[in-house]
Amino acid sequence: MARINMVQAINLALGQEMERDKDVVLIGEDVGKDGGVFRITEGLVEKFPDRIFDTPLAESGIVGTAIGMAAYGLKPVAEIQFMGFIYACVEQLLSHASRIRSRSRGRYSCPMVVRTPYGIGIKPPELHSESTEALFCHMPGIKVVVPSSPYNAKGLLVSAIRDPDPVVFLEPTRLYRLIKEEVPEAEYAIPLGKANVVQEGTDVTVLAWGSMLHRVLESIEGFDAEVIDLMCLSPYDEETILNSVKKTGRVVIVHEATRRCGFGAELSAFIAEEAMLHLKSPVVRVAGLDAVIPMARLEDYYAPSKERIIKALNKVMEY
Amino acid sequence: MPENIIEKFEIKHLQILDEKGNADTAILPNLSDNDLKKLFELLILSRQFDQRALQLHAEGRLGTYASILGQEASQIGSAYALEKTDWVFPSFREMGVYITLGYPIWMLFQYWTGDERGMKTPDDLNIFPVSVPVGTHTPHAVGAAFAAKIKGHKTAALSYFGDGGSSKGDFHEGLNIAGVHKLPVVFICQNNQWAISLPREKQTASKTIAQKAYSYGFEGIQVDGNDIFAVYKATKDALEKAKAGGGPTLIECFTYRMSDHTTADDASRYRPKEDVETWKDKDPLLRLKLYMQKKGIWTQSYEDDVKKKATEFVDSEIKKEEAAGLPDSKDIINYTYKDLTQRQKKEIKEIA
Numbered sequence: 292m293a294r295i296n297m298v299q300a301i302n303l304a305l306g307q308e309m310e311r312d313k314d315v316v317l318i319g320e321d322v323g324k325d326g327g328v329f330r331i332t333e334g335l336v337e338k339f340p341d342r343i344f345d346t347p348l349a350e351s352g353i354v355g356t357a358i359g360m361a362a363y364g365l366k367p368v369a370e371i372q373f374m375g376f377i378y379a380c381v382e383q384l385l386s387h388a389s390r391i392r393s394r395s396r397g398r399y400s401c402p403m404v405v406r407t408p409y410g411i412g413i414k415p416p417e418l419h420s421e422s423t424e425a426l427f428c429h430m431p432g433i434k435v436v437v438p439s440s441p442y443n444a445k446g447l448l449v450s451a452i453r454d455p456d457p458v459v460f461l462e463p464t465r466l467y468r469l470i471k472e473e474v475p476e477a478e479y480a481i482p483l484g485k486a487n488v489v490q491e492g493t494d495v496t497v498l499a500w501g502s503m504l505h506r507v508l509e510s511i512e513g514f515d516a517e518v519i520d521l522m523c524l525s526p527y528d529e530e531t532i533l534n535s536v537k538k539t540g541r542v543v544i545v546h547e548a549t550r551r552c553g554f555g556a557e558l559s560a561f562i563a564e565e566a567m568l569h570l571k572s573p574v575v576r577v578a579g580l581d582a583v584i585p586m587a588r589l590e591d592y593y594a595p596s597k598e599r600i601i602k603a604l605n606k607v608m609e610y
Numbered sequence: 611m612p613e614n615i616i617e618k619f620e621i622k623h624l625q626i627l628d629e630k631g632n633a634d635t636a637i638l639p640n641l642s643d644n645d646l647k648k649l650f651e652l653l654i655l656s657r658q659f660d661q662r663a664l665q666l667h668a669e670g671r672l673g674t675y676a677s678i679l680g681q682e683a684s685q686i687g688s689a690y691a692l693e694k695t696d697w698v699f700p701s702f703r704e705m706g707v708y709i710t711l712g713y714p715i716w717m718l719f720q721y722w723t724g725d726e727r728g729m730k731t732p733d734d735l736n737i738f739p740v741s742v743p744v745g746t747h748t749p750h751a752v753g754a755a756f757a758a759k760i761k762g763h764k765t766a767a768l769s770y771f772g773d774g775g776s777s778k779g780d781f782h783e784g785l786n787i788a789g790v791h792k793l794p795v796v797f798i799c800q801n802n803q804w805a806i807s808l809p810r811e812k813q814t815a816s817k818t819i820a821q822k823a824y825s826y827g828f829e830g831i832q833v834d835g836n837d838i839f840a841v842y843k844a845t846k847d848a849l850e851k852a853k854a855g856g857g858p859t860l861i862e863c864f865t866y867r868m869s870d871h872t873t874a875d876d877a878s879r880y881r882p883k884e885d886v887e888t889w890k891d892k893d894p895l896l897r898l899k900l901y902m903q904k905k906g907i908w909t910q911s912y913e914d915d916v917k918k919k920a921t922e923f924v925d926s927e928i929k930k931e932e933a934a935g936l937p938d939s940k941d942i943i944n945y946t947y948k949d950l951t952q953r954q955k956k957e958i959k960e961i962a
Contacts, residue, residue, distance in 0.1 A: 363754040
């Protein structure tokens, strides 16, 4: 077992799955010789020269091509360089990928993965820090997965590649090289749709995913908090959330995306519908501001800070 | 420094069978008398299907339907060139393609009643369900062709779209990727001159749609889309080229939408009647009939017999569709993912 970062863990998962299943192919911009803009696919084209393809700069074409590949019988993993570039693929995802199984009543399916880095933290130009996961959670037929560590990135990506349905796999750019941890070389898969109780607690349930999980963990000192890493947003693990909420009676949801219609809205509504009588306080969301994601100099004001999370925790405890 | 011409292209228009039923024997594709009869019978059958679909719609028994009237040669001629192993990605006006490939007609009716079961392609066919989104299915054929190439299969993919679809961004992205990777794919544009109310000349300032292929580095050809021989030959040649590693081809079938856009449209609002009249002389069925007559393999009694059989067959397929009954309401949920989610397990009980 080696201590590796998330970039290396994703690279390892891709390489191992390509080794295991010759139908796994990679397509995207600069994924070949360049190894991708974040070097996620580094070294893979040398090992699998006939199964990694640099495409023209055409995000919708990439996803559309992946759909055809998947229907034919391959397991394509498409890379979209940044989440801000995936909007061109909404038609392909929502009007085609999500519906092919239903449209053909199961004759055709679309077992593909669309990987894309998301979130703030690397000081890039505009549209490179997006966190619009809720868009894709609103698409029945699509699964949405967000890893938060090198270990779960590997296991979740393996499951995503083996999944019989289309998966949008959102990689938190801020975490790519921030954390190193022990990641087994051996094959393992983390099932999609199951949340991870990162830390048990009795007073408040904190729901988070991706990079915000770490900000939550930095903020809970002094609180008896139960921290749940959703890992898979669509479908999400209703059971684990409910069990925790029934135990603690208090909920704080933390996400980087803008509050309005963010995924926290779904979680909050779900909890209100299913566990209202267990609540000791209203559900509180700590989210991105109701504004366009700013560029680097202001981004720390936009995303939930440690202070805002602590304030929310105090609010539900003191209610 | 002088300016040099660094690229030139020429666009061919292919016609083999003219409106009077005269064929250019020098380029006539190799089709036996039996093939000719099959093509004639498919033209009749498709037209019968189309007419019955329009009637059923008028009776309120079918939902919105997009007629293929006038475009039968483009559809049957191209589909007849396919092998069973080839993959087909149609748009929403390709019932003639489905019928030529042997797709169960009762399922086509079932689909147009508003029932997804009709698009559950039988296992021995590789035709995709109808794509309602215009033009954005073009890259799917590119992906299937890419997959066939990666797997080393001698298979081609064929994508159908219209003149309207050629304006979409995904048309460009799909054809561009296909050109760069030299994929075994054939793009068939049924240029029927109208995208709902927009005439072809307002769709693109290009003289032809075929010429767009040259900007992606492969060949484009315009064929008389009402000439079943020209469509068949161009498609067959393109498929052979694709399977031999020669890359993609764009075929523009120059045809005409004789009907409204769909049953929800009224073309008289924007289209002069005289236009439609002039195209009646170019009818694809008429010219094949004239050719076969000259060849001595058409008689009135033969045609009457073919029409009678087509009518009976289509009627029996309608009965078959009616006998299939309503879909299971649980199917709304069942085909979202392979396995039900936690939420869906609850919802499926609620709708039962």
